[in-house]
Amino acid sequence: TQLLEQSPQFLSIQEGENLTVYCNSSSVFSSLQWYRQEPGEGPVLLVTVVTGGEVKKLKRLTFQFGDARKDSSLHITAAQPGDTGLYLCAALIQGAQKLVFGQGTRLTINP
Amino acid sequence: DAGVTQSPTHLIKTRGQHVTLRCSPISGHKSVSWYQQVLGQGPQFIFQYYEKEERGRGNFPDRFSARQFPNYSSELNVNALLLGDSALYLCASSLEQGRVLRAFFGQGTRLTVV
Numbered sequence: 001t002q003l004l005e006q007s008p009q010f011l012s013i014q015e016g017e018n019l020t021v022y023c024n025s026s027s028v029f030s031s032l033q034w035y036r037q038e039p040g041e042g043p044v045l046l047v048t049v050v051t052g053g054e055v056k057k058l059k060r061l062t063f064q065f066g067d068a069r070k071d072s073s074l075h076i077t078a079a080q081p082g083d084t085g086l087y088l089c090a091a092l093i094q095g096a097q098k099l100v101f102g103q104g105t106r107l108t109i110n111p
Numbered sequence: 112d113a114g115v116t117q118s119p120t121h122l123i124k125t126r127g128q129h130v131t132l133r134c135s136p137i138s139g140h141k142s143v144s145w146y147q148q149v150l151g152q153g154p155q156f157i158f159q160y161y162e163k164e165e166r167g168r169g170n171f172p173d174r175f176s177a178r179q180f181p182n183y184s185s186e187l188n189v190n191a192l193l194l195g196d197s198a199l200y201l202c203a204s205s206l207e208q209g210r211v212l213r214a215f216f217g218q219g220t221r222l223t224v225v
Binding site: 041088097100102103 | 219
């Protein structure tokens with residue numbers, strides 16, 4: 001059983017469309033992070049959300065942390081082929097000093 | 112500035128062999144973590160080291176071990192390799208800023224066990 005469930009696992013859309021991916025859990029977290037990983041590379045941190053209800057924007061990407069701090073979403077507006085990649089959400093498990101990742105959403109944006 | 116560097120980038124080993132993977136953290140980072148990423152999955156935590164001491168261990172068998180050196184570089188060792196150990200092994204160095212972890216990942220070592 002995954003601590004963090006991401007959906008959808010795969011998403012293929014046309015350039016210019018909007019999309020949302022989700023990261024859900026039954027546990028409460030002090031923060032959640034979103035990473036993007038390209039083939040042959042390690043994950044790169046996009047954002048950290050800390051406060052329940054928090055919304056952060058990174059150009060065309062909007063990240064939201066749920067009010068109860070159990071879930072998060074990533075919304076991309078007017079997707080571009082350069083957005084293609086594996087999007088991972090992760091939670092820091094305090095005390096254990098480890099990041100727990102979801103299984104990822106593989107996003108493909110077609111020209 | 113150099114990021115996290117890992118070596119080698121690719122490796123092919125035979126079942127039963129052992130392997131050593133290396134990681135150099137970002138200058139000034141004292142914490143190094145190792146993750147295993149099987150194809151199609153998110154990374155799974157293996158170990159964390161801070162100031163040469165193990166601070167965290169994931170649910171991996173004793174065949175997996177690691178250490179951190181005085182210069183904060185780290186090695187991950189895997190003995191008696193199994194086919195299922197084939198994966199991308201990621202190293203991350205990090206700074207902890209309060210309750211937020213800022214982790215920087217290397218490009219990984221792709222291990223194939225045949």
